Amino acid sequence: MTTKNATIKDVAREAKVSVASVSRVLNGLGGVTPETQKIVREVANRLNYIPDNAARSLITGRTHTIGAVLPDLYGEFFSELIRGIDLAARARGLHLLVSSSHDGVADAAAAVRAMRGRVDGMLILSEYVDAAFLEENLPEKLSAVLLNSPVKSARYPVLNIDNRAGAIAMVQHLIETGHQQVAFISGPKTNFDAQQREKGYRAAMTKHAPGMPLTIVDGNFTEESGYRAGRELLAKKPRPQAVFAANDMMAIGCLYAFKEAGIDVPGDIALAGFDDILIARYITPPLSTVQVRIADLGRIALDRLAALLNPADSTPASVETLGCDIVIRESCGAKKGSVAAPNKPRRSPRPSPT
Amino acid sequence: MTTKNATIKDVAREAKVSVASVSRVLNGLGGVTPETQKIVREVANRLNYIPDNAARSLITGRTHTIGAVLPDLYGEFFSELIRGIDLAARARGLHLLVSSSHDGVADAAAAVRAMRGRVDGMLILSEYVDAAFLEENLPEKLSAVLLNSPVKSARYPVLNIDNRAGAIAMVQHLIETGHQQVAFISGPKTNFDAQQREKGYRAAMTKHAPGMPLTIVDGNFTEESGYRAGRELLAKKPRPQAVFAANDMMAIGCLYAFKEAGIDVPGDIALAGFDDILIARYITPPLSTVQVRIADLGRIALDRLAALLNPADSTPASVETLGCDIVIRESCGAKKGSVAAPNKPRRSPRPSPT
DNA sequence: GGCGCAAACGTAAACGTTTTCATGGCAGCT
DNA sequence: AGCTGCCATGAAAACGTTTACGTTTGCGCC
Incomplete structure (x- = not known):
């Protein structure tokens, strides 16, 4: 009082x-x-x-808080991931300590170390984190789950997006709808997702269009690189029948290049992306793409971490993979679209902030 | 060891x-x-x-952590806000405890109470939070900064987006570029932003187009309601020269209605939105809109909170307001656009997640 | 040499819990 | 009636810090 x-x-x-x-x-x-x-x-x-939580965790040694260490993410991906994690955490009575938008290995290390003693476990999504990093920076007793990481560790579970399977499904779809000659716009060489997507492209081509030459042009996930790639592809002969970009932004850039050259999508060439960002359904023509259920990724990661925290439940560390769905719109030519009907967005992109 | x-x-x-x-x-x-x-x-x-942080904060009474209580936000708004807060917090050596995507007053209350003892102060963005709520749920000693809230409190600083000024600027611009007759698509009646934007519209019309009748049709921030509003506006006579929607999603829905009716934007009618969501620049024609610097909002809010935490620095609680910028693209007819040049997005919407 | 003073350092209380262990009472059994 | 054992309860230790306060030490000055 x-x-x-x-x-x-x-x-x-x-x-x-x-x-x-x-x-x-x-x-x-x-x-x-x-x-x-x-x-x-x-x-x-x-x-x-x-x-008083401080007193409580002093004596129990538990904070009921988990930490999320994230890179400089943006937009939907970030918000959906946090949403998935937050909801799952709340359901378990856990709190969420966020350290986002850091960049570089030193930054990530600082973030991880600063969380020591504040959290019971961590969710880590960072391209800088490998086995050595964990050895160095993670305290003995802290459990952690790695997201989207190539590391294979006996101690830490890893949860990946199945980029490869998603890419395979999309390429297969393109081929099955009559586009034998699928070109690929790759992402940054060092990016794990990008690598997996390219692998998927290669595997699907080998399997479903054997003998077809692989056409790969470099991109770096930016719209601008997609635009350049689009121009480059148009100059090729024979011109590919379909283009699969390693992410939606590049697909959009590519689309601009095609429009500029007077090439009709999907009439003259089919186009597909990856991620299903919000814009994908709003461009003309709406973009076929591969959807990642990001909130699920966060939720599952937290569930796995929670399992780790419970000493009774001793599931071994493992590498798990979360499937993707392909979503077919008009840009790949498999579906005729009505012109002016407004879309039904999954959710409003900006629910009232107040 | x-x-x-x-x-x-x-x-x-x-x-x-x-x-x-x-x-x-x-x-x-x-x-x-x-x-x-x-x-x-x-x-x-x-x-x-x-x-050990628990022991330390038990004795000092400080956690060096601030809590962010947020509603069910989405996409850019959420990620930008967190980014602004996170960056500012890191710069001050503070940690960030996030409780997002809750809905309803009970939910918000639970979130606030659960943070007790875990944070030194809180950033609260919730339509359910008013003076009574704070009185009830906020511990004595906790300081807090309210975001986007109509409450006026002597104890808690409030930081608002200047929706009113943003709306005024846009309406003024529309009028100055030759559209005397501006119609408005309103947002949800209970939404604070929506209210302020409508007030801005009214004020600007009264000031810059005196004598002109006010045309307001109801919307609820969804694309679908914008579509309906668009049809309703087309039926009016005289048909308005310009339409200003209280957010971008409604503007997009409205645009579909116009396209469907064969009405050219901006040739036959000018159109503008509010928020500058990422899609705004990607639709055809690119949408003129009012931009809110959301990351700044987060940063400033945290700075204000940090000031509160420092007992030496005793700035009085106040209501502050963060300005908006209007960004003019093609949909309002003030600017001719090139057709196929790819945009330069501020940032890639999905930087590589790994 | 005694005195005072400041600097360096140590002792112990305090923070608010959880948890172990002891205690007392009471019911049920022989 | 006396013993056993269980149950509700309380006293106190422990968690790892910070910090107020007391003690020692060294040193300059009369």
């Missing part, structure tokens, strides 16, 4: 019991008479008592 | 000094001989000693 927050002692005194009993009641440990429980709860409520 | 983390006592014993001295050295409090300091630091390093 006054200036000082109520402590467990205040509750105990007021309820005329010992602090031990208060603790037992509030933690549901049993061994307390129903009447006593009632009194304690009433008093606690009346005093607006909330246990 | 082994299974247990080193404590300050271990360091003290190993360095043959008292725990007090270790504390003094590691906190840079002075009163310790340089030689002693050196020894302590060496030992601390060797033992890989890191202070």
